[in-house]
Every structure is written in structure tokens, then in C-alpha cells.
């Protein structure tokens with residue numbers, strides 16, 4: 006499958022390739038024009054996801070960025086303010102889309118490992134004052150990418166949801182890796198469905214589909230989201246070939262995420278004993294992030310791994326990230342550990 010058969014690519018869980026079984030599901034998909042609402046495979050995936058989360062409706066989108074940006078657009082008016090963590094994907098990695106697409110400002114929160122608390126959220130809400138932007142939407146990320154794959158507890162989220170309800174704010178979840186959190190904490194999608202006005206999940210990360218994301222919400226919300234998706238150029242035609250991969254991923258690749266989490270723990274243990282590592286973030290899911298200790302530089306460590314055919318990501322000036330996924334075997338993890346010991 007790999008172009009470079011011996012390449013160990015842990016830069017991201019987006020590098021996963023579809024399995025033979027997934028490609029068979031894609032090849033056999035029944036398709037139609039999804040802009041006409043006539044693609045049976047897309048409709049099936051959307052219905053399946055909505056049922057799973059016990060939410061009214063779902064929309065298949067081209068990417069996680071697209072589903073987040075559609076949600077923000079539907080929930081807000083220009084001039085509104087969004088409350089989120091300063092490391093969140095919607096703020097850091099979506100090209101300024103909050104301003105570009107929705108004309109909104111942001112109130113950025115601190116908090117350990119990308120996690121915000123109910124009291125942080127409450128304090129960030131603007132008073133009803135004509136000088137202030139109208140606080141409208143709270144966006145959480147679970148698991149947190151820059152926070153090292155950290156998860157919220159459902160109680161933390163329920164407390165934030167209460168604050169939102171009291172202050173008539175809407176609540177969106179960037180759940181690009183939500184299934185990693187669900188598997189790690191033994192929680193159900195339905196428990197999340199009850200707490201959020203909208204949820205975005207990625208099929209193309211460690212669930213292993215080549216393309217796609219799902220946006221979930223009420224029937225009214227998804228009707229508006231479908232219109233915005235079209236405006237954003239995301240109305241796809243015979244998208245059922247992609248939706249079939251997404252459905253296969255949801256049905257076959259969720260429980261196995263525990264394997265990736267175990268692999269992440271093994272790598273974290275090896276890193277803890279190593280002289281080029283400091284400030285390893287707590288590892289709870291499939292992401293491992295650490296700071297490179299002096300006199301080593303992150304660039305130099307990335308190169309050292311590369312010499313052993315291991316591709317890791319430099320995240321910031323001195324942080325390196327590993328992300329585990331379904332194309333990384335235990336043998337590859339052992340090679341990574343041997344390499345860590347040799348640097």
C-alpha cells in the first residue's frame with residue numbers, strides 16, 4: 006500500500022490509507038447526485054451518524070475545516086463573538102475562516118492542554134453593552150490537538166453546556182478526534198449528542214477514510230448547513246463513493262482506536278527515559294507531544310528520526326508530535342522505540 010514500503014509516518018493520523026476492505030465498500034457503493042439529495046450512500050451515512058449520536062440530522066462534508074466553518078456560519082451573524090481556547094483548531098488552523106467566512110471576533114481562553122472550564126467560559130461572556138461584541142457561540146475541541154490529545158470529561162462539558170444555556174449561547178464541538186475520546190473514556194456518541202447544538206467529526210483521521218467529515222445537529226440547523234455547504238462550494242455529486250468509506254470507517258475502525266492509544270503509551274514511556282525530551286504532555290489518546298531539551302533542537306531530532314525512515318511532525322519551535330493510527334503496526338512502534346533509544 007505504501008509508496009515507501011518501509012516508511013513509518015506518524016506525522017499525523019490524516020496519512021492513513023484505505024484498506025482493501027474499505028476500497029471494496031467504496032467500489033460497490035450505490036451512488037447518485039447528492040446535490041439533488043439522491044445519493045443513497047451519502048443518505049445512509051448521514052442517517053447512520055445521526056442515529057449514532059441521537060441527533061436529528063447530519064451532513065457529509067469535504068473536510069473537518071469545512072464542517073466547523075459551516076457550523077460557525079450557521080450559528081452566528083457578522084459582529085458576533087466566539088469563545089474558544091487559544092490553541093483550538095478553528096482559531097489556529099482554519100486560515101482565519103472565523104473572520105473570513107463569518108465576520109466574527111474571538112475571545113480566546115487559556116486552560117491546560119486545550120481544555121477550558123465552565124467558569125472560564127462564564128467569565129468570557131460579554132455583558133450586554135453596546136460597546137461589546139455579542140457573545141454567541143462557544144466552541145470546544147475534544148480531543149484537543151495542540152493539547153496532546155487530552156479529553157474532556159462529560160461532567161466538564163455538561164457544566165459548560167449549563168453556562169451556555171443560562172446565557173443563551175450556542176455550543177459547538179470540534180470533534181475531529183471525538184471517537185478517540187469516546188473509546189478512551191468508555192462514553193457514547195449519544196451522551197455528546199445531548200449536550201451540543203452541533204458536532205463535527207472527522208472520518209479521515211484515525212478512522213481511516215480517505216476524505217470526509219460529518220456535521221450533526223437539529224433538522225433546522227442541518228437544512229441551513231446544507232445551504233452554506235453549497236455556497237462554500239462543498240456540494241458534491243456522486244459523493245457516495247466517499248461516504249461508503251466513511252460508513253465503513255464508523256462501522257469497523259472505532260473500537261480498534263484502543264490499539265493506537267496503547268501504542269502512544271509505549272512511545273511515551275520510551276520518550277520519558279530519553280535525554281532529548283522534556284515536558285512530555287500527558288498521553289491519554291493517540292497523540293504524543295513533547296518539547297525537545299537543550300542542547301538538541303527540534304529540527305535536528307526530526308532529521309534523526311527521518312534517517313531511520315520515521316516521519317514525525319515539528320509542531321512549534323521546540324515541540325514534536327507523534328500521532329498513532331491504523332497504518333502503524335506494533336513492529337513499527339518497536340522500531341520507533343529502538344530509534345528513540347539510539348538518539
Ligand SMILES: *Cc1c(COP(=O)(O)O)cnc(C)c1O
Nearest residue numbers: 068069070071094146150179181
Ligand atoms: C484535523 C482537524 C480538523 C479538521 O481538519 P481537516 O484537515 O480540514 O479535515 C479540525 N479540528 C481538529 C482538532 C483537527 O485536528
